[in-house]
Amino acid sequence: LFGLPDQAAHERVLLATDPATGLKAILAVHSTARGPAFGGCRLWHYDSEAAALNDALRLSQGMSLKNALADLPFGGGKAVILKPQGDFDRPALFAAFGRAVQSLNGAYITAEDVGTTTADMRGLQAVTPFVSGIPRDDAFGGDPSPKTAWGVFVSIQAGVRLVLGRSSLDGVRVALQGLGAVGWHLAEFLHRAGAKLVVADVDAAKVERAVAQFGAVAVHVGEILAADVDVLAPCALGASLNAQTVPAVRAKLIAGAANNQLATPADGDALQARGICYLPDYLVNAGGIISVAREYRGEGEEAAVMAEVSKIAERVEELLQRVQKADSTPARVADDWARSKLVTLG
Numbered sequence: 001l002f003g004l005p006d007q008a009a010h011e012r013v014l015l016a017t018d019p020a021t022g023l024k025a026i027l028a029v030h031s032t033a034r035g036p037a038f039g040g041c042r043l044w045h046y047d048s049e050a051a052a053l054n055d056a057l058r059l060s061q062g063m064s065l066k067n068a069l070a071d072l073p074f075g076g077g078k079a080v081i082l083k084p085q086g087d088f089d090r091p092a093l094f095a096a097f098g099r100a101v102q103s104l105n106g107a108y109i110t111a112e113d114v115g116t117t118t119a120d121m122r123g124l125q126a127v128t129p130f131v132s133g134i135p136r137d138d139a140f141g142g143d144p145s146p147k148t149a150w151g152v153f154v155s156i157q158a159g160v161r162l163v164l165g166r167s168s169l170d171g172v173r174v175a176l177q178g179l180g181a182v183g184w185h186l187a188e189f190l191h192r193a194g195a196k197l198v199v200a201d202v203d204a205a206k207v208e209r210a211v212a213q214f215g216a217v218a219v220h221v222g223e224i225l226a227a228d229v230d231v232l233a234p235c236a237l238g239a240s241l242n243a244q245t246v247p248a249v250r251a252k253l254i255a256g257a258a259n260n261q262l263a264t265p266a267d268g269d270a271l272q273a274r275g276i277c278y279l280p281d282y283l284v285n286a287g288g289i290i291s292v293a294r295e296y297r298g299e300g301e302e303a304a305v306m307a308e309v310s311k312i313a314e315r316v317e318e319l320l321q322r323v324q325k326a327d328s329t330p331a332r333v334a335d336d337w338a339r340s341k342l343v344t345l346g
């Protein structure tokens with residue numbers, strides 16, 4: 001399939017098509033060693049099928065590491081739906097996608113990701129039980145993004161203390177790339193804690209709101225990664241830290257929600273060489289999967305979920321201790337740590 005070498009690392013990759021609805025989706029099951037592969041579904045306009053496959057493979061592998069490091073009894077998987085051109089029947093498209101999820105018989109469980117909503121997940125529920133992230137009147141559930149944002153927030157708090165040596169976020173300058181579902185909640189948490197925000201988003205209305213509500217300073221999207229700040233929080237899309245952007249980063253700490261922030265492992269090394277601490281995305285952004293996993297297992301309750309998400313800060317602390325001992329980078333140490341947990345649970 002498209003000749004991408006990465007594929008060999010995955011247990012199963014399904015290309016699902018449905019001409020009647022225009023569905024073209026890739027469901028990637030990276031690992032079920034710890035349990036069913038759990039990870040969101042992205043709806044995105046891709047330039048090519050190869051680009052969609054590459055995204056699904058990278059994201060599903062990242063979910064294996066994320067779920068393992070968060071000690072969840074789930075493996076890693078992810079689905080991407082190639083957004084049809086022009087108008088399309090959204091409920092019908094998601095029903096067709098739900099049938100594809102169902103055809104994997106529980107090897108893959110889906111939830112929200114970029115481009116998909118709680119309403120989409122509710123629609124899927126009519127077709128398959130292997131879905132989470134659904135608001136319910138009688139039980140915990142729904143949009144995972146506030147929980148993701150909380151996990152990123154506690155990671156920034158821990159990093160500010162341990163890396164920057166500052167006891168609180170009061171007056172700490174944070175650059176936020178992306179004010180979407182996660183970025184907006186993160187901005188709220190940071191503002192409440194006294195941080196000074198610098199923000200950028202391709203959507204000017206979101207930027208205007210952040211300026212009005214949080215007193216944020218707006219910069220151009222092309223300048224946010226190089227902003228003169230203490231902390232950089234990438235909360236847009238992946239591969240923002242690459243050979244072009246890394247040399248310009250001025251923050252000393254990077255912790256954000258976006259998946260696959262490093263374009264290549266070498267970019268993590270380059271950050272370290274510049275004295276910048278990069279907290280791996282899949283460690284700090286696990287709040288959402290912790291939330292939908294608890295919901296799926298029927299163990300959800302707001303306080304318990306928040307307590308579990310808050311534990312991400314302890315893992316950040318442990319990671320930084322491991323990094324010191326290993327004389328390596330946080331990205332490489334986290335990878336080894338997560339891979340050591342990719343084992344069948346007893």
Ligand code: NAI
Nearest residue numbers: 144145148178179180181182201202221236257258259288
């Ligand atoms: P979203 O689509 O709601 O927000 C993304 C925001 O980034 C949008 O406001 C968009 O306009 C903006 N954006 C896009 N390109 C940009 C650019 N070049 N510069 C600045 N802003 C740009 O997505 P969401 O849910 O907030 O997710 C953000 C990231 O976090 C994604 O990479 C996602 O995979 C990841 N993530 C999200 C989780 C969740 O619970 N929603 C969980 C774990 C990871």
